[in-house]
Amino acid sequence: MSYGDDSKKKRRLAVIGVSSLLLVAMVVAVTVGVGLNNDSNENVNDSSHKSTSQVSPTVKAVKAICQPTDYRKTCEENLQKAAGNTTDPKELIKIAFKVAEKHINEASKKSKLLEELSKDPRTRGALQSCKELMSMSVGELRQSLNKVTDFDLSELEKLMEDVKTWLSASITYQETCLDGFENTTTNAGKEMKKGLKVSMELSANLLGIVSGLSSAIPSMEAFSRRRLLQDDLPVLGHGDQFPTWADFGTRRLLAAHVSKIRADIVVAKDGSGDFSTIREALPHIPHKNTKPFVLYIKEGIYHEYIEFNRSMTNLVVIGDGKEKTRITGNRNFVDGINTYHTPTVGK
The missing domain is CATH 1.20.140.40 (Invertase/pectin methylesterase inhibitor family protein)
Known part of the structure; x- marks a missing residue:
């Protein structure tokens, strides 16, 4: 030793x-x-x-x-x-x-x-x-x-x-x-x-x-x-825009422009990615990740209901912006669905 x-x-x-x-x-x-x-x-x-x-x-x-x-x-x-x-x-x-x-x-x-x-x-x-x-x-x-x-x-x-x-x-x-x-x-x-x-x-x-x-x-x-x-770096969660759990590598990823990020899975409605729907990509997202896993959803309107398993740790989901990448749904309590299950994207 x-x-x-x-x-x-x-x-x-x-x-x-x-x-x-x-x-x-x-x-x-x-x-x-x-x-x-x-x-x-x-x-x-x-x-x-x-x-x-x-x-x-x-x-x-x-x-x-x-x-x-x-x-x-x-x-x-x-x-x-x-x-x-x-x-x-x-x-x-x-x-x-x-x-x-x-x-x-x-x-x-x-x-x-x-x-x-x-x-x-x-x-x-x-x-x-x-x-x-x-x-x-x-x-x-x-x-x-x-x-x-x-x-x-x-x-x-x-x-x-x-x-x-x-x-x-x-x-x-x-x-x-x-x-x-x-x-x-x-x-x-x-x-x-x-x-x-x-x-x-x-x-x-x-x-x-x-x-x-x-x-x-x-x-x-x-x-x-x-x-x-090395602890002279800014204390996480005290005055910066990142959550306290984010280490240096995660902060770099969160601060990077989307064009600089290498995605692990790409979803593209036009067929140019690994999958054309988000639901198709879900089974391929590993569970209990110890490092960030990037899911990139390219421009498009996705009429889907997505539920990310809570064991999909360190999953990073990025798109092309709020006006370009959109996931939509219309579930409602009045339709007989429990409120807990109405979100378009949930965990």
């Missing part, structure tokens, strides 16, 4: 150590607050104080994790059931994500069952949308969990903002599921609302937990602001 590799390994171990310390510090801080609150009530109810002092370490740790949440009772009850004897804050946060995912999956199964029983077309459409949205909601939770439990301290602030965005998306997908039952004539909407109550509360609680982590970031500024010489 080279000196450089050894140095990187040591740095990563240090980062993991400090990252874990950050999680522990947050829990300890909240635990101290809970302890002080209990002590302040000692003279009011001595028997209550004795009962509190006998609380197990796991229960105390769960209460600490759930302290910054909006639905604390839901958080504590569900986390205590799943925690076993765990007191490690990092593991408890993982469990909190897994519990939320479990409840979303249960709601998804319920939507499938209700769809099979329903004879109302609008209700069936709403339930079908719910299944898709629940899958996407779980995907956002998993993405968030992966980042929360394995992050580079130097990117902590940006990462936490990303995680909060993903968690917000997870909640929005669940809300969108319920929106689909407007103007339906069955009780399926009420049943789904009951089925999603706990999962939505748990998802909102995860947002509270992550926000609690974010509040600890200022105390870690001494670590996060240590930069290498």
